[in-house]
Amino acid sequence: MSRKSAFDKFKVIQLYLEDKATLISIAKDSGISIRSLHRWIDQYKVNGFDGLKSKARNDKGSHRELTENLAQVIEGLALQKPKRTIAAIHRQIVRHAKDNGLPIPxxxxxxxxxxxxxxxxxxxxxxxxxxxxxxxxxxYIREASRANEIWQADHTLLDIYVLDDKGGIKRPWLTVIMLITVGALLDIF
Incomplete structure (x- = not known):
């Protein structure tokens, strides 16, 4: 069942609140369990329309069954050399969790x-x-000790198409030459 908005929940229980239908008939018509309908009615009676709004989980984005320490242990094992498979890390974490009385992920x-x-x-x-x-x-930047000691060039094929002298479609090359001592761009072809 998808999450219903507060207004949708109210529309479902409205007939019961106005004594126009029983919970059993509403449950049959809507496909919602009687327990859920009772919960919605109780929430509406206590908090009004706000009681029918879905609450955001306070543990969203975290692993409910893990302690922060256990998650860090998993990350630490994944970053150790030699590289381990996920299955090997899981087996090691299961042993660690059992030994320390922690929930097993x-x-x-x-x-x-x-x-x-x-x-x-x-x-x-x-x-x-x-x-x-x-x-x-x-x-990677190199230091030059004197003028004209290091020149840097880069040559790459561009992701555009142009017409050449004969009307053919070509991809142009971009060539950049840079003098390292002054950090100056000398030429672009």
Whole structure:
């Protein structure tokens, strides 16, 4: 059953509140259990229309069955070398939870926690600093000790199409040349 708005709930129980129908007939017509109808009526009598509004969960976004410490242990195991499978981490967490009298998380919960770890952090933990820098650092900057010592060039195919001299459709190349000592852009082709 999808969540009903406060107005929808009120429309369902309105006939009962006005003594025009019984809860049994309303339950049959609406497909809503009598217990739910009782709960809606009690909430309406205590808090009025506001009592029928859906309450936001106060634990939304957290893992109900996990302590914060256990979630950190799962993340820590996922970031250790050598890289472990989710199944191996889950088995280790089950043993840890049993030994410490903690609730045992399901495989799906462990998997969700591990998959929510940022890929750059996983790369840094498992692959090391050099592969991490090559993949995630924007630019490796070198220092030059004298003028014209280091020039940097980049050459890439653009994602646009242009007409060449003969009327053919081509993708142009962009070439950038930069002088490192002054950080000046020398030319763009």
């Amino acid at each position: 399901s495989y799906a919960v462990v998997s969700k926690i591990i998959n929510n770890i940022s890929p750059d952090l996983i790369s840094l933990a498992h692959d090391g600093i050099k592969p991490y820098q090559q993949k995630y650092d924007l630019l």
